[in-house]
Amino acid sequence: MKFSNLLIPTLKEAPSDATLPSHIYLIRGGFIQGVGSGLYNFLPLGKMVLDRVRNVVKEELDASGAQEVSLGFVTPASLWVESGRFEKYGKELLRFKDRKDNDFVLGPTHEEMMVNLVKQSVKSYKQLPLNLYQINLKFRDEIRPRFGLMRGREFLMKDGYSFHSSEEDMKREFSLMEETYKKIFTRLGLDFRVVDADSGAIGGTGSKEFMVLADSGEDTIVVCKSCDYGANIEAAKSMPYICEEEAPEANFAKFNTPNVKTIDELSNFFKVNPYYLIKAVAKKALYDGEREEIVLFFLRGSDELQETKALNSINANDLIDISSDELEEIGLVAGFMGPLGLPNNIKIVFDNSLIGGTHLICGANEKDYHFVGLDLELDKDAIVDDIVSVKEGDKCIHCGGNLVYTKGIEVGHIFQLGTRYSQPLKAEFLDENGKTKPFVMGTYGIGVSRLLAAIIEQHHDEKGCIWTKESSPFDVCVIVSNAKDEKQNEIALKIYHELKAKNINSLFDDRNERFGFKMKDYELIGVPYAVIVGKKVEEGVVEIVSRDGNIAKEINISNIIEAVAEIV
RNA sequence: CGGAGUGUAGCGCAGUCUGGUAGCGCACCUGGUUUGGGACCAGGGGGUCGAAGGUUCGAGUCCUUUCACUCCGACCA
Numbered sequence: 001m002k003f004s005n006l007l008i009p010t011l012k013e014a015p016s017d018a019t020l021p022s023h024i025y026l027i028r029g030g031f032i033q034g035v036g037s038g039l040y041n042f043l044p045l046g047k048m049v050l051d052r053v054r055n056v057v058k059e060e061l062d063a064s065g066a067q068e069v070s071l072g073f074v075t076p077a078s079l080w081v082e083s084g085r086f087e088k089y090g091k092e093l094l095r096f097k098d099r100k101d102n103d104f105v106l107g108p109t110h111e112e113m114m115v116n117l118v119k120q121s122v123k124s125y126k127q128l129p130l131n132l133y134q135i136n137l138k139f140r141d142e143i144r145p146r147f148g149l150m151r152g153r154e155f156l157m158k159d160g161y162s163f164h165s166s167e168e169d170m171k172r173e174f175s176l177m178e179e180t181y182k183k184i185f186t187r188l189g190l191d192f193r194v195v196d197a198d199s200g201a202i203g204g205t206g207s208k209e210f211m212v213l214a215d216s217g218e219d220t221i222v223v224c225k226s227c228d229y230g231a232n233i234e235a236a237k238s239m240p241y242i243c244e245e246e247a248p249e250a251n252f253a254k255f256n257t258p259n260v261k262t263i264d265e266l267s268n269f270f271k272v273n274p275y276y277l278i279k280a281v282a283k284k285a286l287y288d289g290e291r292e293e294i295v296l297f298f299l300r301g302s303d304e305l306q307e308t309k310a311l312n313s314i315n316a317n318d319l320i321d322i323s324s325d326e327l328e329e330i331g332l333v334a335g336f337m338g339p340l341g342l343p344n345n346i347k348i349v350f351d352n353s354l355i356g357g358t359h360l361i362c363g364a365n366e367k368d369y370h371f372v373g374l375d376l377e378l379d380k381d382a383i384v385d386d387i388v389s390v391k392e393g394d395k396c397i398h399c400g401g402n403l404v405y406t407k408g409i410e411v412g413h414i415f416q417l418g419t420r421y422s423q424p425l426k427a428e429f430l431d432e433n434g435k436t437k438p439f440v441m442g443t444y445g446i447g448v449s450r451l452l453a454a455i456i457e458q459h460h461d462e463k464g465c466i467w468t469k470e471s472s473p474f475d476v477c478v479i480v481s482n483a484k485d486e487k488q489n490e491i492a493l494k495i496y497h498e499l500k501a502k503n504i505n506s507l508f509d510d511r512n513e514r515f516g517f518k519m520k521d522y523e524l525i526g527v528p529y530a531v532i533v534g535k536k537v538e539e540g541v542v543e544i545v546s547r548d549g550n551i552a553k554e555i556n557i558s559n560i561i562e563a564v565a566e567i568v
Numbered sequence: 569c570g571g572a573g574u575g576u577a578g579c580g581c582a583g584u585c586u587g588g589u590a591g592c593g594c595a596c597c598u599g600g601u602u603u604g605g606g607a608c609c610a611g612g613g614g615g616u617c618g619a620a621g622g623u624u625c626g627a628g629u630c631c632u633u634u635c636a637c638u639c640c641g642a643c644c645a
Contacts, residue, residue, distance in 0.1 A: 012594060012606070013580045017638050027579095037637065092643075109645085143569080143643060157645050209645095218644090307642085320642080410645065447645030482603045516605030523605095534604060 001474070003509040007044050009033075010521050020216050022456035023148030025465045029524045031452075038145025038153030045525065046452070048473035050156065053451050054135055056187050056470055057158050064180040066131040066160055071113045073137055077103030079112040083424055088288070088317075092140045106139035111421045111443065114161040118439070119427035125165045128429065128439075129173060133160030135448060149453040150409070151218075156449040162442040165431060167418070170440045174206070174416050177444045181210055181412050188451065189468030191458060193408065195221050196231035198308050199415055207415045210446075211408025214457040221408045222390050226401025234308035237386065238394035238403055240353060243275035243302070247359035250373035257370045261335025263301040266370065270361060277301030278354065278362035278374075280337035282327055285316035285347070294322065294330060298339055298362075299351040303388035313349050313385035331365075338362035338371060349383040350376075409454045410447070417441040465526030466547050474507040475568040477527040479519070481534035483512040491542070491557060492533040498561050504568055523547065529567060531560060 008030040015034065018024045026032045031046035042050055058068065077095065080086035086093075086105070094106040107113065114132060122130065135158045145153050160177070164170040178194065185192045190212050197209040209232055211221050222236035223229070231237065248270060260269045267274045281297045297310055311319050324334040331343045339348060339362060354360075360374040378384065394403045422428070422438035431437050452471075459466040467473070476499065480492040489510070496508040507527060509518050515534070522530055529551075532543040542560055545552045546567075555563050 009578085009595090011579060015579070016574095016581090019639090090643085138645075140644070144639095144641095146638085151644080155645070159645085318642085413645065445645050450645055484603070512603095514603050514605080514607065516603090516607085518606090519604080520606045532604085 001507055003507060004511050006507075008521075008525070009043070010524055018148065020147050020150065020453070020457065021460045022150065022216075022453040025456055025460055025524065025526070026148060026452065029465055029526065032149065034148075038142055038151070040149060040152060040154075045473050049452055049467065049471055050449065052473070053188065053455075053471055054156070054158075054448055057135065057184055057446055057448060060180050060184045060187070061133055061158070061160065064131075064176055066133050066162075068134060069117070069132050070134050070136060071107070071110050071117065073107055073139075075105050075107045075110075075113055077105050079116055079425075080105055083112050083421060085112070092142065094139055094141045107136075108138055108140040109157075109445075110134070110159055111161065111417075112425065114159075115421050115425045115427045115439075115441075118161075118163055119425065122163065122439075123429055125429055125431050129162060129164045129169055131160060131162040131173060131177075133158055133444070147216075147218075147453070149449050150457075152449065155447065158446040158448050160444040162444070163422075163439040164442070165429065165437070165440065167440055170416060170418070170442050174414060174442050177414050177442070178208060181414065181444075181446070184446070185210060185212070185411065187470050188455060189459070189470065190411075190455065192411070193221065193223060193230045195223075195408070196235045196237075197413065198232060198234040198312070207413065209408075209410050210412030210414075212411050212454040212458060213406055214409050214454065215407050216457050217407035217409040219408050219410055220405055222403050223406055224396040224399060224401045224403055227396060227399040229396050229398045229403075231390075233389055233405070234306065236390040236403070237397050238390040239397055239400065241275075241302075241394065243273055245273040245275070247276055248272045248361065248372070249359065252371065252373040252375075254364055255370050255372050256368060257336075258368045260368075260370070266361065267301065270372070272361065274301030276360055278338060278357075278360055278376075279303070279305075280339075280363060281305045281310075282322050282332065282334075282337065283310070283319040284322045284326075285311075285314055286318040286320065287316055294326075294346045295319075296332075296337060296339075296342070296346055296348045297351070297387055298348065298354060299388050300353050300357075303351065303353065304391075305387060306389040309385070309389075310349070310387045313383060313387050314347060333363070333365060333367050336363040336365060336367055336369060338365055339376070340371060340374075341365050347383070349385060349387060350378060351387045352384060353388070354378075355384060409450070409457060411451055411454050412444075412446045414444045415442065417443050460526070461548075463520075464524035467526045467528060469528060469568070472526070472528055474527045475505045476529045476531060476564055477507040477509060477522055477525075478531045478533065479509045479522060481515045481532060483510060488533050488535075488537050491537045492531075495531060495533065495542070495557075495560055499564060502561060502565055504564060529564065531564060 010030045011028045014024040014028050030043055033041040035041055138157045139154050142153050145151055162173045192212045195209050195211055197207045199207040220233040222231050260266050263274050266277055279299050279301045283295050285295045286292050297305055327334050358375040361372050364371050392405050396403055419438040428436045428438050455471050456465050478492050478496045480488050499506040528547050530545050540557050541554045543554050
């Protein structure tokens with residue numbers, strides 16, 4: 001392609017709202033164009049990258065035996081009503097009516113549609129297993145779109161769904177998908193980790209996320225320094241912590257603690273490690289059908305509540321903060337809450353680490369008083385669960401190594417769904433014995449447009465993008481130093497044609513611009529290699545450079561095609 | 569949704585306090601010089617100042633309403 005014929009509107013300045021490198025460079029490089037909150041147009045360069053990334057995804061999935069389909073973007077709401085998600089999915093689901101006043105939604109994910117498709121045509125175990133996927137637009141009316149392609153409202157996603165006659169077979173496919181995803185992200189040149197994850201709104205049991213490691217990632221992940229354990233902070237586990245400091249010896253008693261409210265203050269007041277204090281976190285839990293209740297979470301003072309784990313422990317839809325006024329209304333005192341003598345209309349949850357806890361200090365549910373010397377005895381029916389965040393320095397449950405935090409961009413997520421959708425939607429088949437059974441399902445997602453952002457987050461410098469081999473819009477860029485110089489032009493054009501003949505995807509910067517201007521554009525756009533045709537053509541020499549700065553050498557014109565063919 | 573802020577040329581901004589011919593840089597068009605690191609000179613085009621209403625002889629500027637967008641917190645590929 002000739003640069004002069006392409007629409008590549010590069011910019012010196014980025015829009016003021018762009019903060020991440022990927023957002024800034026994708027816009028400045030003329031890859032994408034913002035059109036509204038969380039909505040982007042893909043310009044020619046962006047479309048090329050998108051197609052290349054999409055191709056890698058497609059090739060690997062097809063190789064794994066999955067089959068591509070394309071489902072309608074507009075989905076009849078009736079399917080969503082059937083699965084119960086029409087109400088439950090919330091405001092992220094964009095709903096609208098057609099001229100006949102029928103309800104529709106723009107698909108944010110396609111479990112319903114895919115189950116529906118399969119249920120119409122698959123009736124027998126002989127047709128299983130089946131893995132169907134599509135790479136299509138999704139729309140989620142995000143509360144706060146940001147970071148360019150990283151969190152848009154409209155985005156390109158690969159979503160796959162597998163159907164099986166047994167749990168074992170579904171697990172086999174799940175592993176196959178894990179391997180396939182690893183191949184995809186490796187081919188794209190990404191540094192990533194596969195981590196244990198929370199299954200969230202989609203549901204199901206085992207679930208794994210594919211995280212591209214980058215400081216700008218929105219997720220905190222916990223990784224082990226000694227083995228390959230990794231988990232989203234929402235699902236991370238660590239070995240039980242044992243406090244080496246001595247426990248405060250005291251007989252059970254009520255103690256006057258005037259105005260001592262926080263864990264820090266309490267720890268100072270009694271001169272004890274926060275490990276021996278009971279922290280109480282009050283939240284309001286929201287459930288289906290507008291039902292809500294107050295929940296108190298009790299944990300060690302040295303721990304932090306992990307909201308997702310907390311949410312899962314009580315099977316609620318959401319946890320929201322609660323004001324101290326609301327607490328007072330039900331007879332609780334902020335800063336002095338404890339597990340003893342609570343009003344009976346609130347739910348309580350204990351963290352695992354409190355089981356069998358002794359010599360504890362906790363709030364007395366009375367202003368300015370705490371209990372000391374508490375040996376915790378839990379009711380049989382008390383909820384006990386893992387509800388705290390793993391901390392840096394905690395020990396790995398697999399190898400005992402040190403756990404540390406890092407940030408990741410979620411680019412893929414695979415779930416073992418089981419029969420969560422097939423059952424309510426009555427998607428069933430006949431097994432070997434002629435018995436009706438619901439499909440056992442798995443579901444697998446990849447954020448394709450987000451991948452472009454993730455690649456740039458991991459591969460850029462202060463000058464612009466540095467595309468990886470399989471994601472770059474072009475393999476090489478041929479740059480004419482002085483476009484008015486006939487000899488340079490002639491040689492460059494010849495090199496360009498020969499590269500093309502060799503099936504090397506080349507961009508020819510033939511614009512009548514100064515050298516520096518074209519180099520800045522080259523660096524901004526980030527094609528991995530450039531052939532620079534300049535003054536030295538008189539001596540029969542051109543230059544080859546790599547965008548990452550690792551190569552810059554002069555090459556005889558007669559050898560240039562081979563030299564390029566070798567590296568791209 | 570809670571808190572903060574911004575809407576002026578394609579992009580980045582000034583002008584608003586104190587009402588009086590709508591500006592600057594980049595980009596764009598024409599001509600010329602320049603050609604190994606975002607060049608220079610000369611000339612030029614482009615705006616219903618987010619929208620609606622009001623005050624006023626006169627509103628980008630003051631008042632009211634409204635919409636959009638951005639940033640900080642809770643969701644997700």
